[in-house]
Each structure stands twice: as structure tokens, then as C-alpha cells.
Amino acid sequence: MDRIRFAIVGCGAIAARHVVHIQAYGQLVAVCDVVPDKAASFAAKYEVPFYSTIHDLLSAATAIDVVVICTPNGLHAEQSVQVLQKGIHVLVEKPMALTVSDCEQMMQVAQQSGKQLFTVMQNRFNPPVRAVKKILDAGGFGQLYGMQLTCFWNRDQQYYQTSDWRGTRLQDGGVLFTQFSHFIDLMYWFFGEVQNVMALAKNLAHSNVSDIDDSGAVVLQFRNGMIGTIHYSVNSFQQNREGSLTIYGEKGMVKIGGSYLNAIEYASFRDMVLEQLPAGPGANEYPTYQGSMSNHEKVYESLVNTLENGTPYYTSSRDGLKTVEIIEKIYHAANLR
Numbered sequence: 001m002d003r004i005r006f007a008i009v010g011c012g013a014i015a016a017r018h019v020v021h022i023q024a025y026g027q028l029v030a031v032c033d034v035v036p037d038k039a040a041s042f043a044a045k046y047e048v049p050f051y052s053t054i055h056d057l058l059s060a061a062t063a064i065d066v067v068v069i070c071t072p073n074g075l076h077a078e079q080s081v082q083v084l085q086k087g088i089h090v091l092v093e094k095p096m097a098l099t100v101s102d103c104e105q106m107m108q109v110a111q112q113s114g115k116q117l118f119t120v121m122q123n124r125f126n127p128p129v130r131a132v133k134k135i136l137d138a139g140g141f142g143q144l145y146g147m148q149l150t151c152f153w154n155r156d157q158q159y160y161q162t163s164d165w166r167g168t169r170l171q172d173g174g175v176l177f178t179q180f181s182h183f184i185d186l187m188y189w190f191f192g193e194v195q196n197v198m199a200l201a202k203n204l205a206h207s208n209v210s211d212i213d214d215s216g217a218v219v220l221q222f223r224n225g226m227i228g229t230i231h232y233s234v235n236s237f238q239q240n241r242e243g244s245l246t247i248y249g250e251k252g253m254v255k256i257g258g259s260y261l262n263a264i265e266y267a268s269f270r271d272m273v274l275e276q277l278p279a280g281p282g283a284n285e286y287p288t289y290q291g292s293m294s295n296h297e298k299v300y301e302s303l304v305n306t307l308e309n310g311t312p313y314y315t316s317s318r319d320g321l322k323t324v325e326i327i328e329k330i331y332h333a334a335n336l337r
Contacts (some may be wrong), residue, residue, distance in 0.1 A: 003026050003027045004025070004026035004027070004065045004066060004304060004307060004308075005026065005027050005029045005063055005064050005065045005066070006022045006026050006027065006028050006029065006064070006065070006066050006067075006068055007028070007029055007030040007031065007032065007057060007062070007064045007066075007067050007068070008022075008028065008030075008031045008032070008042075008067075008068045008070055009031075009032045009033075009054055009057065009067060009068065009069050009070065009071055009079055009083075010032075010033060010069065010070035010071035010072075010075075011031055011032075011033040011035075011038045011039055011041075011042035011070075012033075012038075012070060012071075012163070014070050014093060015031075015042065015068075015070040017294070017296055018068050018070060018296065019046060020296075020297075021296050021297050021299070021300040022068070022300070024297065024300070025297075025300040025301065025303075025304045026065075026066075026300075026304065028046050028048055029048055029049075029062050029063070029064060030043075030048050030049050030050070030051065030057060030060065030062045030064065031043050031046070031048060031049075031050050031051075032050065032051040032052070032053070032054055032056070032057040033050070033052065034052060034053065035052075036050075036052045039051065039052055049062060054079055054082055054083070055082075058082065058083065058086045058088075064088055065088065065089060065307070066088065066089040066090070066091055066118075066303070066307075067083040067088050067089070067090055067091070068090075068091045068092075068093075069083075069090060069091070069092040069093060070093050072163075072165035072171040072172065073095055073097070073098055073165075073171060073172060073173050073177055073178060074098055074165070074168075074170050074171035074172070074173065075171070076092050076093070076095070076096060076097050076098075076102075077096075077097040077098075077099075077102035077103070077105060077106055080092050080097075080106050080109075080117065081105060081106060081109050084106070084109045084110050084113045084115050084117065085109060085113060087113055087114075087115060088115060089115045089116045089117075089118065089307070090110070090115070090116070090117050090118065091118040091119075091120065091299075091303060092106075092117070092118070092119055092120065092320075093120050094119065094120050094121060094181045094182060094185075094320075094323075095173070095177045095178075095181040095320070095323065095324055095327070096119050096317065096320030096321065096323070096324055097324060098173040098177060098324070099324065099328065100321060100324055100325050100328055103317070103320060103321035103324050104321065106317065107317050107318070107321065110317065116306065116307070116313070117317045118299075118303050118306075118313060118317075119315060119316075119317055119319070119320035120296070120299055121182060121185045121315050121319070121320070121323075122182070122294075122295035122296055122298060122299050123182040123183070123185070123186055123260075123261060123295065124185070124186065124189065124295075124314060124315060125295035125298040125299075125314075126256075126260075126261050126262060126295065127277045128256045128261060128262065128263060128264045128277060129186060129256060129261055131264075131274055131275050131277055132190075132247070132254055132256055132264075132274075133189065133190065134275070135252070135254075135269065135272055135274065136190055136247075138272065140251060140252055140269050140271060140272040141247065141248075141249030141250065141251055141252045141253075141269075142249050142250030142251035142252070142270075143249055143250040144191070144224065144226045144247070144248075144249045144250075145226065145248050145249050145250070146226055146227050146228060146229075146247075146248055147187070147190075147191065147226065147228040147229075147245065147246060147247050147248075148228065148229050148230075148231075148244075148245070148246040149183055149187055149228065149229070149230045149231075149232075149244070149245050149246075150230075150231050150232075150242050150243070150244045150245075150246075151179070151180045151183055151230070151231070151232040151233070151242070151243050152231075152232075152233055152236040152240070152241045152242040152243075153179055153180075153233070153234050153236055153240040153241070153243070153259075154234060154235070154236045154237070154238060154239050154240055154241075155175075155179065155206075155214075155234040157206070157208075157209055160206060160209040160210050161209055166178070166210070167206065167209055167210030167211060167212055168210075168211060168212070169211055169212055172210075172212055173212070174201075174212045174213050174327070174331060174336065175212065175213055175214060175216075175232065175234050176213075176216070176232065176327045176330060176331070177324075177327055179232075179234055180232055181323055181324075181327065183232075183243065183245070183261070184323050184326050184327055185315075185319065185320075185323045186245065186261070187228070187230075187245070187326070188319065188322050188323055188326060189319065190245075190247070191222050191224065191226060191228070192222060192223055192224060193222065193223040193322075194220050194221070194222055194223070194325075194326050194329060195221050195222060195223045196220070196221040197218065197219070197220050197221075197329045197330055197332075197333040198218070198219045198333055199216060199217070199218040199219070199330045199331075199333040199334040200216060200217050200218075200334055201213040201215065201216035201217075201330075201331070201334035201336055202214075202215055202216070203215075204235060205235045206234075212336075213331075213334070213336060214233060214234050214235055215232065215233040215234070215235055216230070216231075216232050216233075216330070216334060217229070217230070217231050217232075218230040218231075218232075218330050218333075218334075230330075240259040240260070241259060242257065242258075242259060243257075243258065243259055243260040243261050243262075244256060244257040244258070244261065244265070245261060251269060251270040251271055251272075252267075252268060252269035252270060252271075252272065253266075253267075253268055253269075254266065254267040254268075254269075254274070255267075264277065298314070299314075302314040
């Protein structure tokens with residue numbers, strides 16, 4: 001089979017991460033960005049044609065199998081729908097969209113077109129995350145009593161000033177979408193549906209550059225009866241400090257910690273032993289900050305296996321929708337929607 005042909009829409013920081021894995025698992029054939037100079041520079045580096053509108057990209061003679069959406073959050077739904085309607089698969093960066101209704105539209109168009117809507121939730125591949133999920137699925141915690149998700153990262157004034165979409169309600173959506181949707185996805189993957197939410201959220205340090213929240217505290221009740229809490233902020237002093245998930249139950253307790261769920265800080269189980277963990281990759285590195293663990297190669301490996309061999313993709317667009325649904329509930333409870 002010929003190598004899968006990819007195009008990228010949005011030539012920002014995360015796009016460079018995608019190109020590395022596109023070149024390993026397929027072929028980059030075109031790029032697109034509304035800033036022509038940015039698109040031209042990116043295209044010249046990889047020796048591919050560039051376009052300044054998604055319409056021009058989709059109208060060109062270039063044959064494309066998958067379009068990778070790396071644009072601001074608020075554009076994900078509209079652009080994914082355009083691509084799917086053209087009969088091309090989509091890989092959309094997190095978050096899938098900013099509203100449940102947009103996610104539903106994306107999924108409906110994917111079904112109608114017969115094309116795949118792939119989402120990016122690479123933290124599911126973190127070695128500590130996978131080890132704990134294995135214990136959860138095996139019943140190693142017994143009855144679940146509770147969980148605590150802590151996200152203390154740093155996004156300074158410069159971060160918001162370097163891109164005009166960051167910190168905006170319509171295109172960014174809030175830090176739970178842009179910074180912490182990976183963590184919300186894992187919470188849903190581990191514990192399922194959220195039934196009730198109480199929340200407070202405020203902008204404490206970025207009001208001059210952002211009209212969204214930068215900190216919040218949340219109490220959740222899951223459908224399984226468990227109670228959980230989230231404490232999040234991008235006001236951590238100078239750098240990312242913690243991205244952790246603590247789980248406690250009848251038969252065990254564990255804390256996945258580090259700055260991006262990359263280490264086991266403690267683990268104790270009555271009937272099970274946590275497996276030896278392989279060394280995972282580092283964080284995604286950007287010019288002035290760090291992101292989540294860099295597992296995009298696993299995303300592309302799964303995508304290619306799905307398209308070439310029919311192997312189920314590692315996550316689903318429904319899971320992407322559920323992450324958005326939980327964030328919507330939190331922001332509604334905090335009176336930010």
C-alpha cells in the first residue's frame with residue numbers, strides 16, 4: 001500500500017510535532033495557514049505546496065488521505081466538517097471542539113461521509129497511566145471511593161500575547177480546553193460519566209491579556225457514585241509544577257504525578273502489584289513552555305493501523321465528545337457559559 005498522504009491545517013507550534021511523525025508513518029503533501037508567510041515558511045522547510053485557505057487546499061489537485069487540524073480550538077469543528085464533506089479523513093488536535101453540539105455535528109458528518117474522525121489524546125499512552133488503567137480494569141481498587149486531579153501549570157503573559165486567539169472565549173474556550181483537556185479525558189476514561197458538578201473559576205492573573213479563566217476548583221459526582229475534585233491553574237510560579245491524579249479505593253491507592261502524569265509517586269494495593277514501568281518520552285517542548293507527555297508517535301501508529309489494517313483506533317470521537325461535555329458542565333456550573 002502507498003504511504004498515507006497527510007496535509008496540515010495550521011502551521012503553529014504543535015504542527016511541527018505532527019510533521020515528525022507524519023514523516024515517520026506517511027508523507028506530508030501540503031500545508032495550510034491563514035497567515036501566508038507562516039504557511040510559506042513551513043512549506044519551504046518540508047518542500048511541499050502551501051495554501052492560505054482550507055478551501056484552496058481542498059480544491060487543489062493534490063491527493064490527500066488525512067487532513068490534520070492544528071488550528072485554534074474554535075475552528076476545529078467547522079474545518080473538520082469541511083474536510084469530511086470533501087471525503088477525506090480528519091485527525092483533529094485536542095480539544096475535539098468547544099461545544100457538544102459541534103462534536104455531534106462532526107460525528108454525524110463523519111458517519112455520512114464514511115470517513116474517519118480521529119482525535120488526539122496522547123496522554124492515554126503515558127506508561128503510568130496505562131499501568132493504573134490496567135489495575136482499574138482488573139478491579140484492583142475494589143470499590144472506588146474518590147479521586148483528586150491537580151493541574152498546576154504556568155502560562156505567562158508572553159504566552160497569551162504571542163497568538164491572538166489565546167485567551168479568547170470564542171477561539172481558546174478556557175484552560176480546561178486548551179491546557180487540561182488531556183487530564184479531563186483521562187478522568188472520563190478511568191471513571192466514566194459525570195453526573196453532578198459544582199465549580200468556581202476565575203481569572204486571577206491574566207485579566208489584561210485573557211477573557212477566560214486561569215484557575216478553578218471543581219467537585220464532581222460520577223454516575224458510579226464516586227466523588228472527585230479538580231484543582232487547576234496556569235498561575236504556577238515560573239513553570240509547570242504538577243499534573244497529578246490520585247485515586248483511592250477499598251483495596252488500593254495510587255498517585256500518578258510529575259508535572260504531566262509522567263511518574264508514579266506512590267502506589268499500594270492489597271491484591272495487586274504495579275508493573276515495572278518503561279521510561280516514557282519527555283514533555284512536548286515549545287519555545288517558552290512545556291506541554292503534555294510527547295506520545296504523538298503512538299497516535300500516528302494507531303491511525304495508520306486503523307486505515308491500513310482495520311485495527312480499532314485507540315480512542316473514539318465519542319470519548320472526545322465526552323471530554324467536551326464534562327468541561328461544558330464545569331464551566332456552566334462556574335457561570336462561565
